[in-house]
Amino acid sequence: MVDISKKFKLDNYDFFLILIVIILLFVIVSSTFVSEESNVITENIVKEITETPTGITGMIVKTSVRVVP
Amino acid sequence: MSKYTPLLVVIVVILVLFLLYQNFESVITSVTGLWSAWNWSWSNVSVGAAAPVVEDVLLEDAPNDGGSNVIVLYGGSNKTVWCNATVVDDNGGANFNTSWANASIFDTDYTNYQSCNQESEWDNNMCYFVPNETYNANCTWGARKNDTAHYLNCTFEMRYNANYTNETSNLNWICTINVTDADNYNGSGTNTSNVSQLLAVAVDSVLEFGNMNVGDYGCQGCTGCDQNPDTVCEDLNHTVWNYGNIQMDLALNGTDMSGSNCGGAGYIDVQELHYNCTSYTNSWSKMSPLTETSTSVNCTGFDLYKSTTPQGPPADSTKKLPWKLHVPSVSGYCEGNITFNAIDGR
Numbered sequence: 001m002v003d004i005s006k007k008f009k010l011d012n013y014d015f016f017l018i019l020i021v022i023i024l025l026f027v028i029v030s031s032t033f034v035s036e037e038s039n040v041i042t043e044n045i046v047k048e049i050t051e052t053p054t055g056i057t058g059m060i061v062k063t064s065v066r067v068v069p
Numbered sequence: 070m071s072k073y074t075p076l077l078v079v080i081v082v083i084l085v086l087f088l089l090y091q092n093f094e095s096v097i098t099s100v101t102g103l104w105s106a107w108n109w110s111w112s113n114v115s116v117g118a119a120a121p122v123v124e125d126v127l128l129e130d131a132p133n134d135g136g137s138n139v140i141v142l143y144g145g146s147n148k149t150v151w152c153n154a155t156v157v158d159d160n161g162g163a164n165f166n167t168s169w170a171n172a173s174i175f176d177t178d179y180t181n182y183q184s185c186n187q188e189s190e191w192d193n194n195m196c197y198f199v200p201n202e203t204y205n206a207n208c209t210w211g212a213r214k215n216d217t218a219h220y221l222n223c224t225f226e227m228r229y230n231a232n233y234t235n236e237t238s239n240l241n242w243i244c245t246i247n248v249t250d251a252d253n254y255n256g257s258g259t260n261t262s263n264v265s266q267l268l269a270v271a272v273d274s275v276l277e278f279g280n281m282n283v284g285d286y287g288c289q290g291c292t293g294c295d296q297n298p299d300t301v302c303e304d305l306n307h308t309v310w311n312y313g314n315i316q317m318d319l320a321l322n323g324t325d326m327s328g329s330n331c332g333g334a335g336y337i338d339v340q341e342l343h344y345n346c347t348s349y350t351n352s353w354s355k356m357s358p359l360t361e362t363s364t365s366v367n368c369t370g371f372d373l374y375k376s377t378t379p380q381g382p383p384a385d386s387t388k389k390l391p392w393k394l395h396v397p398s399v400s401g402y403c404e405g406n407i408t409f410n411a412i413d414g415r
Binding site: 064 | 267
């Protein structure tokens, strides 16, 4: 079995720093997962919507007369 | 200390700075949620009973036609409006009361807004409340954001006659969401949006004067009319609907009446068509001549109010626009078009 501490000449202080690095990476990665979860929820809401016209502001109407003799 | 120590210190500093650059609070909250999701028992912290907090309330329409904090209504129908929020309870997920929540939206001119918290107070113009069995409106608890936060979505079907945002009086719409938790602590949150002005019109599809003689003023069936332009007689009334939320006037123009079956002179000048925007049963000579397409004239004073029906589908707001026609030396069947445009009538 390889003794990493001897191979790289690491002391306890280095192991403590490595542990902090691992914790910080975990915090950053986990926060990314949660923000992706929010995006998924937003997309679901968008898929539920339907489009309809907002209204008619003008109309053209036919007018007529029959002229009798 | 080893030769790697300075490198490790630098990495730690960079990661800490990166975390501070991001929203540190949300990051910590997220990690808390993950601990719980994976059922890790890392530590036991005793948190006292805390009231739920309603955060990030957002009142907007769906689809969001007008952009952030602007609600665009649909003419003659309903528009779905969302009031969404995130509910945070520091006591954790078990403390949420997901069987209860309510919400109201009301305009700020509604003096009795404190009563907008029950189904009976529903008013299409100014107050909507959920849950409401009659209108199938409710609040729905959505996905869990993390262990201490829950999404909450409340929907309203806003009628087309809802009051618009008035810039001069600063009238706008407020959404209030109320929640409670297992400890019977209450929480609420609000957000404000504008409702845009809506112009929407409908008119009878045809304006038929029927059978008339050369020289007549009026229409077939216009009682009292004859071949004198100054004779006071009945009108041919044409119905106009206001399907918006503001008082409406009209802008009118038209074409000559002609066609392959229109003999004699071959056409009736557009100005032989007369209307009156403000009164009825006038003589043809006291009414306004229609103008051709390129010179639209505003029919001010028509003043067709919006529907004010408080509950249920809005009753139609309609008004008759009176018309008379003078028939010159033509024969046969003559036809043309009239264009009705809705304009702001306030």
